[in-house]
Amino acid sequence: MSHSNTATLSNEIHGDNYLNHSKGLKSWLTTLDHKRIGLMYLATVLFFFLLGGIFALIMRLNLMSYGHPVVDANTYNKLMTFHGAIMVFLVIIPAIPGAIGNFVLPMMCGAKDVAFPRLNLASYYIYLFGALFATAALIGGGVDTGWTFYTPYSIRTSGPVILVLLGAFIAGFASILTGLNFIVTLHKLRAPGQSWSRLPLLCWALYATSIIQVLATPVLAITLVLLMMERVFKIGIFDPALGGDPILFQHFFWFYSHPAVYIMILPAMGVFSEIIPVFSRKPIFGYRAIALASFGIALVAFIVWGHHLFVSGQSELANFIFSLLTMFVAVPTGVKVFSWVGTMYKGSIRFNAPMLYAFGFIELFTIGGLTGVFLATLAIDVHMTDTYFVIAHFHYVMVGGSIMGLVGGMHYWFPKVTGRMYNETIAKWSFGFIIFGFNLTFFPQFIAGSQGMPRRYWSQLPEFDLWNRLSTVGSWFLAVGFVMVAYDMIRSARKGPIAGPNPWEALTLEWQTPSPPPHENFIETPVVTSWPYEYKPSRG
Amino acid sequence: MLNQIYTKGAGLPLQGSDVAVAWDGLYWFLFWLSVFFFVLVVGGMIYFAIVYRQREGKKAKYIVDNHLLEATWTVIPTVLLLVIFAWGWNVYKRMVQPPSDAMEVRVIGKQWLWNFQYEDGRLETNKLVVPIHKPVKLLMTSEDVLHSFFIPNFRVKSDVVPGMYTTVWFEAKVPGEHQVFCTEYCGTSHSGMLAKIEVLEPAQYELWKANKPYTLSGVRTISSDIFAARRAAGESTQLKSETIPLPEQGKKLVEAKGCTACHSADGSARIGPSYKGIFGHEAELANGEKVTVDENYISESIRKPQAKVVKGFNPVMPPYTKEMISETEMNAIIAYIKSLK
Known part of the structure; x- marks a missing residue:
């Protein structure tokens, strides 16, 4: 890449940057700057992460021991619903594309902004609008359908179900617009010299994600509209009492929501594909294979939804096909994991916080991936499905993958975003709390699940008490870890030492400009002359 | 034999049927395979992190890729996954295809209890009584929303869907009580929608059929007492047993x-x-x-x-x-x- 101007960049906070380019609340709310929009996404996502996290802590407290509930069954069911719906629709899906993607992707391409800045701002407000609907449902008494809205329960239960459905429906459009924006940006706005084979892997991952967002989200929108029609007008689509088919809903729902799992994980894979080579001082191992694997995963994502329906009453032939196809998800996923570890081989590894998160990610994601193979196996799934084994599996993938990607990425790009450095000591300790707390929370759930402990139970039987207690204690460590991260970041954003333009000595374009970047990202349009992972030994 | 529903510690539930034994075989294969790959990946990562940590005078080596290695870690997992799939399908077929001589019991799930309807007209709530060593096929449907019938000791489960019949079958080989859970979220008392399967020796089963007192021997579930208390409190609706076939x-x-x-x-x-x-x-x-x-x-x-x-x-x-x-x-x-x- 172009390094010519790195040397000339001053270590001082650049006089005119995107943070002080214009002032006042209005300048933020009406901004077209992808960096500011990214930060607005981040703030909103983190607010909902806090809310969903608090719900989870109450649920864990409730399950701590048999016979000592802290909330009643209806409240628990509502907490369970909102924890899931908020974390999926308002946190994990928009987190990395909306926050990190928006901030970093245009800069990685050497562009001044995304292709459609106005659409980008619209996407944020659409997301916020959807979130407000969901919040209104929460204030209006709550909903107890579960985040999956399975019919016919979701048609018959009382409460503002329509508000939550509208919230998810609206937020979906934000996701589509972000995806569209990224695809066009990557095609049209790459810097001179940045051929496709010189594109950073985060961009490749976000490209694959965008395709899923654009193609799959409309199916969810249609499904949610049908469900609303059925609730309001009693049109028989999914409720057998009205002549509908409840399993049809599950097909529609997972036709989106399974690919959505890859909307959640692919960007995190992209983040770590950047972090690992930078802190290993080595080229990424198997660049082409990792980029292709993103598309392999995106493709297979569309044809495996039926593995959520192995015990639903779906035909045995369908089960056969979906189980077989699901196995092939593991191949490109394995290729990525092996390549990340391969990148460390004979490297010169630095142990800064972003790299620690990469280690944590590989540990958690490997467990999440391997237990995914258990669940893809037909016979095993029959026993395991709808138990805590599934809960543990997808938390290892989603928290261990996406949230580690978000928090790891927040540390990695913190100096770029704020111009200052986070506190490495606090960062290491908080990582320790998070990784220990996470494993303590979720590993016991694999055991309880394999012993048959069902999910979505307000009250568990006493034979599972040991696992539930460990899990609840773990959730406290996890919470402390996240609070430490928040404290460090809020403090360091104002008081941290000046970071300089490129503290990690990284080669991607966003580091070849001052920190924080100027309003138009680059002082001069960068020219790309090499691969973004060209870590020659001479660089040390 | 009290408290024996689960093997001690972190093991799997009791093996209540031959299908459970077959299931466990596949499970442990996957378990040890996963341990192998976990050690390979995470162990490798930790090893590299220690050996190749940044040190004075040590430079990173410039390696871009290695096609042979990449082919290896694509092909070997693919083959393994196909083996796992085939094994999984094999055990699954046993789980879903009941023998033709299976005894049929009809199951109706509703918020939040299980009704069991026998061929001879008997109706039981939250308690399914079956003879040992006899295949039992459950023909299940729901009166309201989705439910799911799950017996951990037999490793079988199926959703119970309004408007259609689904089946689960098992052949119990351990006498005593076996836990049943509802595993599809069905509203407020989802976690209270529990039932027990009582597996009786042939002589005791005949006594039960004749409406005479019988003794239940064998394993008990830990929550046995909780059940008794709930029944006593009248929490579950006990329907009158019909005796007309x-x-x-x-x-x-x-x-x-x-x-x-x-x-x-x-x-x-x-x-x-x-x-x-x-x-x-x-x-x-x-x-x-x-x-x-x-x-x-x-x-x-x-x-x-x-x-x-x-x-x-x-x-x-x-x-x-x-x-x-x-x-x-x-x-x-x-x-x-x-x-x-």
């Missing part, structure tokens, strides 16, 4: 509901097809398609008569809703039609 109940019902005006029991066609000799056979529909007459077809033809009209008959039958014929009654009617060979 199911087909006979069905015969009375079709007469009482007026079905016999159009449907005969002797093979003669009236306004609609006769009940006699249709169950398990193919029927040709008005549109030329063929359909096997089974539980799902009969139920659909009563709830939605116009969906699949038999060739040669007019679509004149009115639909019967759940308010007119309950799921319990539906089971009796199906049992009656089934008995007319």
Whole structure:
């Protein structure tokens, strides 16, 4: 890449940057700057992460021991619903594309902004609008359908179900617009010299994600509209009492929501594909294979939804096909994991916080991936499905993958975003709390699940008490870890030492400009002359 | 034998059937394979992190890729995954295909209890009594929303869906109590929708059938006492046991509901097809398609008569809703039609 101007960049906070380019609340709310929009996404996502996290802590407290509930069954069911719906629709899906993607992707391409800045701002407000609907449902008494809205329960239960459905429906459009924006940006706005084979892997991952967002989200929108029609007008689509088919809903729902799992994980894979080579001082191992694997995963994502329906009453032939196809998800996923570890081989590894998160990610994601193979196996799934084994599996993938990607990425790009450095000591300790707390929370759930402990139970039987207690204690460590991260970041954003333009000595374009970047990202349009992972030994 | 429902510590639940034994074999294979790959990946990562940590004078090596290595870690997992898939399919087939001589019990899930309807007309709530070493096939449906019938000790589970019949089968080989969970979220008391399977020795089973006191020996669940307390508190509705055999109940019902005006029991066609000799056979529909007459077809033809009209008959039958014929009654009617060979 172009390094010519790195040397000339001053270590001082650049006089005119995107943070002080214009002032006042209005300048933020009406901004077209992808960096500011990214930060607005981040703030909103983190607010909902806090809310969903608090719900989870109450649920864990409730399950701590048999016979000592802290909330009643209806409240628990509502907490369970909102924890899931908020974390999926308002946190994990928009987190990395909306926050990190928006901030970093245009800069990685050497562009001044995304292709459609106005659409980008619209996407944020659409997301916020959807979130407000969901919040209104929460204030209006709550909903107890579960985040999956399975019919016919979701048609018959009382409460503002329509508000939550509208919230998810609206937020979906934000996701589509972000995806569209990224695809066009990557095609049209790459810097001179940045051929496709010189594109950073985060961009490749976000490209694959965008395709899923654009193609799959409309199916969810249609499904949610049908469900609303059925609730309001009693049109028989999914409720057998009205002549509908409840399993049809599950097909529609997972036709989106399974690919959505890859909307959640692919960007995190992209983040770590950047972090690992930078802190290993080595080229990424198997660049082409990792980029292709993103598309392999995106493709297979569309044809495996039926593995959520192995015990639903779906035909045995369908089960056969979906189980077989699901196995092939593991191949490109394995290729990525092996390549990340391969990148460390004979490297010169630095142990800064972003790299620690990469280690944590590989540990958690490997467990999440391997237990995914258990669940893809037909016979095993029959026993395991709808138990805590599934809960543990997808938390290892989603928290261990996406949230580690978000928090790891927040540390990695913190100096770029704020111009200052986070506190490495606090960062290491908080990582320790998070990784220990996470494993303590979720590993016991694999055991309880394999012993048959069902999910979505307000009250568990006493034979599972040991696992539930460990899990609840773990959730406290996890919470402390996240609070430490928040404290460090809020403090360091104002008081941290000046970071300089490129503290990690990284080669991607966003580091070849001052920190924080100027309003138009680059002082001069960068020219790309090499691969973004060209870590020659001479660089040390 | 109290507290033996789960093997001690972190192990799997008790092996209540041969299917459970087969399942466990596959599970442990996957478990150890996963341990191997976890050690390979995470162990490798930790090893590299220590050995290749940043040190004075040590430079990173410039390596871009290695096609042989990449091919290896693509091909070997692919082969392993195909083996796992085939093994999984094999055990799954055993789990879902009941032997033809299986004893049938009809299960109706509703918010938030399980009803068990026997061929001899008996009705039990939240308690399924079965003989040991005899295959049992459960024909299940729901009165309201989705439920799921899960027996950890037998490693079997199926959703229970309103408007259709799904099945679960098992052959118990351990006497005593076995836990049943509802595992599809169904509202407020989802976590209270529990049941027990009592597996009896043949002699005790005969006593139970004859409505005489019997003794339950063998394993107990830890939550056995909780159940007893709940029953005592009247939390679950205990229905009266019918003693009239199911087909006979069905015969009375079709007469009482007026079905016999159009449907005969002797093979003669009236306004609609006769009940006699249709169950398990193919029927040709008005549109030329063929359909096997089974539980799902009969139920659909009563709830939605116009969906699949038999060739040669007019679509004149009115639909019967759940308010007119309950799921319990539906089971009796199906049992009656089934008995007319």
